[in-house]
Amino acid sequence: MIDIETIDTLNQLNIDLQGDVSSPLGYIAGGFHAGLRRKKKDFGWIYSTTEATATGVYTLNRFKAAPLKITEDSINVNKTLQAIVVNSANANSCTGEKGMQDALDTQAWVAEHLNIEQQNVGVASTGVVGAFLPMDKIHYGTQHILKEEYNNSKFFNQAILTTDTATKHLSVQVEIDGKTVTVGGSAKGSGMIHPNMATMLGFITTDANIDEDTLDYCLKQATDQSFNMITVDGDTSTNDMVLCMANGQANNSKIDALHPEWHKFVYAFNFVSQYLAKSIAKDGEGATKLVTAKVTGAPNVKEAKKIAKSIVSSNLVKTAIHGEDANFGRIVNAIGYASQFVEPNETNVSFCQLPVLEQGIHLEFDEELLKERLTEDNIVIEASVGNGDGEAAAYGCDLSYEYVRINASYRT
Structure with missing residues (x-):
C-alpha cells in the first residue's frame, strides 16, 4: 500500500487539474441534455476506442439500484468494458423488474449504436429514487453518443451532476517503462455521502497496460483510502459505484506487483482517487469547509x-x-x-x-x-x-x- 503523502508529488506526477476521464489515450467522453432535467445536461458517456479491462466497487446498501446490478453482473462475466453511459435526475432505484429491464434496454441500445457487445456497456444512474426512467428520453440519449458536437468531456462532467455545485475531475501522468501513462478521473457527489460508498459516482480511466486482477486490487485498495473515507451526512445511497477502465494504449510493459515501477502506478491511481474523494467531501450540500x-x-x-x-x-x-x-x-x-x-x-x-x-x-x-x-x-x-x-x-x-x-x- 502506497501512502500518497510520503512521495514527492512533483518528482513523480504531472498533474492536470483540468484533466478528466478523457485524458488517457483512446478515451472519448461527452454529454448533452436528453430531457430528463429541465435545462441542464443529464446524459453522458465514456467510450474507449478499444476494449478495456474493467473493474468496479459498489454500494453496500441492500437496495442496490438496477443499473448498478446490471453493470456489476456484466463486469463479473467479461472483466471488460468499452463504454459507460450515465443519466442524472432519475436513479432507477426501487423499480423492480421493470427497472432491471430498463437498464438492460439502455445497455442494449448503446451496444447496438456503438456496434459493441452488450456486456461491454456499463450503465449508471443518479437522482431521485422510486421513479421509472423515461425510456423515450433514454433511447434518445443513446442515439446521440459520439456525436461530434457533444463529444466534450466538460459536458460529461456536467451531465453526471445532481446537487453538486462544481464538477470534480483531474488527470495525472507518470513515466513507466519510458512511456507516459495517464490516469484520469471524474466524479459526482454532494449529499447522501458516507463511508462504504454513498450518493456518488466515480469513473477512473487509464491507458496503462494492466491485467484485470491487478487493476481490481488497485481500485479496492485505493477505495479503502479515499471513497470509503468520506462523509457528508451519514447516509449511504442505493446507486453508487466507482468504475475503472484500462485500455493499454500507453503500450507499457504489463504492470503488476513485480514490475519495478509498480509503485509509480499505484501512487498515481491513489492520487486520483483521493483527489476526487476530497472534492466530493468539500462539495457537501451546503458545505463551506x-x-x-x-x-x-x-x-x-x-x-x-x-x-x-x-x-x-x-x-x-x-x-x-x-x-x-x-x-x-x-x-x-x-x-x-x-x-x-x-x-x-x-x-x-x-x-x-x-x-x-x-x-x-x-x-x-x-x-x-x-x-x-x-x-x-x-x-x-x-x-x-x-x-x-x-x-x-x-x-x-x-x-x-x-x-x-x-x-x-x-x-x-
Whole structure:
C-alpha cells in the first residue's frame, strides 16, 4: 500500500487539474441534455476506442439500484468494458423488474449504436429514487453518443451532476517503462455521502497496460483510502459505484506487483482517487469547509479508520466547525465512543494545528487564534489515541443551514 503523502508529488506526477476521464489515450467522453432535467445536461458517456479491462466497487446498501446490478453482473462475466453511459435526475432505484429491464434496454441500445457487445456497456444512474426512467428520453440519449458536437468531456462532467455545485475531475501522468501513462478521473457527489460508498459516482480511466486482477486490487485498495473515507451526512445511497477502465494504449510493459515501477502506478491511481474523494467531501450540500481527521496510535488501521470516520461524521463536530466554535470537547466525545481501544490517558488532540488535549487532559490554548483558524476553508483535526501503529485519515465537511434547505426540497 502506497501512502500518497510520503512521495514527492512533483518528482513523480504531472498533474492536470483540468484533466478528466478523457485524458488517457483512446478515451472519448461527452454529454448533452436528453430531457430528463429541465435545462441542464443529464446524459453522458465514456467510450474507449478499444476494449478495456474493467473493474468496479459498489454500494453496500441492500437496495442496490438496477443499473448498478446490471453493470456489476456484466463486469463479473467479461472483466471488460468499452463504454459507460450515465443519466442524472432519475436513479432507477426501487423499480423492480421493470427497472432491471430498463437498464438492460439502455445497455442494449448503446451496444447496438456503438456496434459493441452488450456486456461491454456499463450503465449508471443518479437522482431521485422510486421513479421509472423515461425510456423515450433514454433511447434518445443513446442515439446521440459520439456525436461530434457533444463529444466534450466538460459536458460529461456536467451531465453526471445532481446537487453538486462544481464538477470534480483531474488527470495525472507518470513515466513507466519510458512511456507516459495517464490516469484520469471524474466524479459526482454532494449529499447522501458516507463511508462504504454513498450518493456518488466515480469513473477512473487509464491507458496503462494492466491485467484485470491487478487493476481490481488497485481500485479496492485505493477505495479503502479515499471513497470509503468520506462523509457528508451519514447516509449511504442505493446507486453508487466507482468504475475503472484500462485500455493499454500507453503500450507499457504489463504492470503488476513485480514490475519495478509498480509503485509509480499505484501512487498515481491513489492520487486520483483521493483527489476526487476530497472534492466530493468539500462539495457537501451546503458545505463551506473541508474537514480532515488524521488519527494515529490506534492498534491497527481498522480501528484508526473507525475513529477518523467518527470525528468527521459527528453532527456536533460538523455544526461546531460551521459555527466556527472552538468546542474541542465535541471532537473528544466522537473519539471516545468510536473504539474501545482508545486510551484516554494517552490521547492527544490538535485542532487547526493548536494542541487542545494532552494525555487526556485539557490544555490551555489561544481560543481567539483557534476561532480565527476556523474561518479557513480547510480544517484539520489530528488525534493520537495510543501507542499502536494504526493510522488513517477521513474527510468530511461542516453541516450548514443550507444543507437542510437543499434536502427539504430535493424533489422540487
